[in-house]
Amino acid sequence: MAKAQQAVTAFVVVGMTDTQYAALCDFVYNVGVANFHNSTLLSVINSKQQERIPMQFRRWTLAGGIELAALKKRREREIEMFFDGAPIPKAVPPENEDLSPIDIRRGELKHSE
Numbered sequence: 001m002a003k004a005q006q007a008v009t010a011f012v013v014v015g016m017t018d019t020q021y022a023a024l025c026d027f028v029y030n031v032g033v034a035n036f037h038n039s040t041l042l043s044v045i046n047s048k049q050q051e052r053i054p055m056q057f058r059r060w061t062l063a064g065g066i067e068l069a070a071l072k073k074r075r076e077r078e079i080e081m082f083f084d085g086a087p088i089p090k091a092v093p094p095e096n097e098d099l100s101p102i103d104i105r106r107g108e109l110k111h112s113e
Contacts, residue, residue: 004028011037013046023081031060037109039100040086051091054079055099062103071104 001022008016010023016024024045028036036042048061057079079088093099104110 001029003026003033006032011042011046014048017084020082023078025039026074026081027078029058030071031104035104039102039108051089052081052093052097054088055091055093055097056063057082059099059102059108060104061107062101065103067101078091088094 004025008021008030012024024036027041031039039056040062041053044052044056052070057075058072061067061070083089
């Protein structure tokens with residue numbers, strides 16, 4: 001968990017509440033520091049695009065190429081914690097938004113890969 005905490009502190013450049021920090025530490029602990037560092041989720045958070053955050057969390061539901069209900073449930077809890085009682089944005093994704101599922105073992109493949 002210490003590595004996850006250090007990564008969140010190092011990579012998130014915008015201010016965070018305690019619950020946002022906790023949600024992101026949980027997420028990074030689960031998916032790994034490198035995967036978080038290279039994620040669209042981190043970019044969305046750092047660019048303060050709150051409406052895109054839930055949809056980016058929800059992409060991280062595969063392990064070994066298999067969608068797991070436990071990961072879906074974990075992501076929903078992280079989203080709830082991140083927004084800490086505030087309404088969770090339900091924005092319609094932009095037309096070019098990549099919402100393909102991501103494997104927590106491999107991380108996010110960028111379009112050039």
